[in-house]
Amino acid sequence: MLTPYSVVTRSSRPFTAQAQDELVMLDPDQGRYYGLDAVGNRIWELLEEPRSVADLCAALSREFAVDAASCRRDVLTFLEQLAASQLLDVEA
Amino acid sequence: MGRGACAPTCQSATRAGTSRSRTRWLQQAKPPAGRCDNPWVQSAGTSFRARIVAMHNLAIDAVTSEVVQAFDAAGVKSLLLKGPTIARWLYTDNTPRPYGDTDLLVPPHQFARAAEVLDALGFANEWAGVRESERNRHADMYVRHQRQGAFTVDLHHRIELTKVPPAQAWAVLEAHASTTPFAGNAVACLDRAARCVLLALHVAHHGYAEAKPLEDLRRGRSLETRSTWAEARAVADQLGATVAFDLGLALLEETPESLVNSAAWSAADTDLRMSVLNLPPPAQLLLMMNELPLYRRPGFALGRLFASPARLRTKQGRQAPIPSLYWRQVRELAAMLPAGVTEARRFRRLSGQGYPDR
Numbered sequence: 001m002l003t004p005y006s007v008v009t010r011s012s013r014p015f016t017a018q019a020q021d022e023l024v025m026l027d028p029d030q031g032r033y034y035g036l037d038a039v040g041n042r043i044w045e046l047l048e049e050p051r052s053v054a055d056l057c058a059a060l061s062r063e064f065a066v067d068a069a070s071c072r073r074d075v076l077t078f079l080e081q082l083a084a085s086q087l088l089d090v091e092a
Numbered sequence: 093m094g095r096g097a098c099a100p101t102c103q104s105a106t107r108a109g110t111s112r113s114r115t116r117w118l119q120q121a122k123p124p125a126g127r128c129d130n131p132w133v134q135s136a137g138t139s140f141r142a143r144i145v146a147m148h149n150l151a152i153d154a155v156t157s158e159v160v161q162a163f164d165a166a167g168v169k170s171l172l173l174k175g176p177t178i179a180r181w182l183y184t185d186n187t188p189r190p191y192g193d194t195d196l197l198v199p200p201h202q203f204a205r206a207a208e209v210l211d212a213l214g215f216a217n218e219w220a221g222v223r224e225s226e227r228n229r230h231a232d233m234y235v236r237h238q239r240q241g242a243f244t245v246d247l248h249h250r251i252e253l254t255k256v257p258p259a260q261a262w263a264v265l266e267a268h269a270s271t272t273p274f275a276g277n278a279v280a281c282l283d284r285a286a287r288c289v290l291l292a293l294h295v296a297h298h299g300y301a302e303a304k305p306l307e308d309l310r311r312g313r314s315l316e317t318r319s320t321w322a323e324a325r326a327v328a329d330q331l332g333a334t335v336a337f338d339l340g341l342a343l344l345e346e347t348p349e350s351l352v353n354s355a356a357w358s359a360a361d362t363d364l365r366m367s368v369l370n371l372p373p374p375a376q377l378l379l380m381m382n383e384l385p386l387y388r389r390p391g392f393a394l395g396r397l398f399a400s401p402a403r404l405r406t407k408q409g410r411q412a413p414i415p416s417l418y419w420r421q422v423r424e425l426a427a428m429l430p431a432g433v434t435e436a437r438r439f440r441r442l443s444g445q446g447y448p449d450r
Binding site for chain 2: 012013015016017018019020021022024025026028031033035038039064065066071074
């Protein structure tokens with residue numbers, strides 16, 4: 001279960017390709033494709049280096065028109081989905 | 093797919109982001125009339141074609157990464173050409189740029205070892221069993237059939253239209269290469285100047301018939317500076333490909349009719365001219381035969397008419413009996429012969445009275 005204090009980083013495993021607004025990913029081990037829309041793509045970029053969920057939300061709140069609570073809720077849901085798909089590494 | 097917060101798989105195609113809390117928030121967002129410009133709420137959307145091209149390219153990248161890793165483990169050097177290097181360099185405006193296979197150049201002295209590695213990975217050489225005269229002059233094609241489809245690796249032993257020995261060409265290109273991250277690994281890719289050379293040579297090889305190389309070259313000319321293109325010409329010199337390089341660039345500016353009056357055309361030999369004009373096979377055969385002494389022409393014609401069984405199977409499919417493959421070969425060449433004669437005459441007219449001295 002992720003919390004705002006969890007430190008996360010993206011998995012290095014998937015191959016990625018930009019398709020207009022979308023980031024398309026292929027996990028070669030699972031043989032599955034994933035797609036991230038524009039905001040998901042930005043989150044993926046920000047997770048190149050380990051950072052806490054709170055830091056991530058703070059960065060996103062500065063860039064997008066979203067309030068803090070909604071941002072935290074949506075980001076945690078998104079990160080949980082990434083983790084379930086083995087696309088996220090949780091360090092702490 | 094969720095509106096920025098959720099990312100289910102493309103295969104499942106489920107869309108999240110419809111929770112009650114999000115709905116309330118969306119209502120509070122009060123988008124301007126006609127369109128919501130808040131990307132947290134609504135993405136601009138991606139065309140189906142762009143998505144499919146990206147998925148297709150990624151599948152090829154996965155194969156490329158696997159092959160390069162295997163080469164590295166076997167001590168085989170390689171340079172990644174075309175495909176993803178062009179897409180990532182010239183198509184950053186989100187225009188889909190599909191590629192169909194993996195192009196790898198290896199040092200000539202390691203070509204056999206590279207072939208062994210591909211064989212161990214389950215690739216089959218499509219040119220196995222063909223005569224030396226029938227082989228592709230710059231690469232062998234290896235194909236592996238998987239559940240997802242057939243994946244092709246073009247294993248290059250030389251670069252098309254270069255005149256220097258392959259070992260020398262490798263040394264030149266290796267000096268213009270660097271390691272770059274690719275699909276979870278590191279691969280060796282050419283620098284900008286060397287890539288520019290390949291853009292021009294690719295156009296010279298395919299001529300006006302192929303739109304993709306022309307568009308690649310147009311973008312490269314627009315993107316790269318004069319100094320990079322000047323450096324590219326110097327690299328082309330080192331590869332013995334200056335004429336082909338200049339001719340490739342000329343194709344961007346000239347029509348076929350005006351091209352034949354250009355300096356680049358004047359300097360080109362018959363082989364290069366035939367490539368540029370993309371003559372059909374019968375026309376090429378007629379022109380090549382015309383250059384031979386009389387006593388060699390019958391043997392040349394019979395050799396082309398009766399290609400090796402392996403070559404016919406590569407061209408026409410592997411299941412038909414050999415006699416039917418030959419019969420089909422004869423029928424096809426006979427059907428193309430009238431047009432071939434017309435094209436050959438047109439070529440000779442465009443080239444002047446004779447062929448340039450080689």
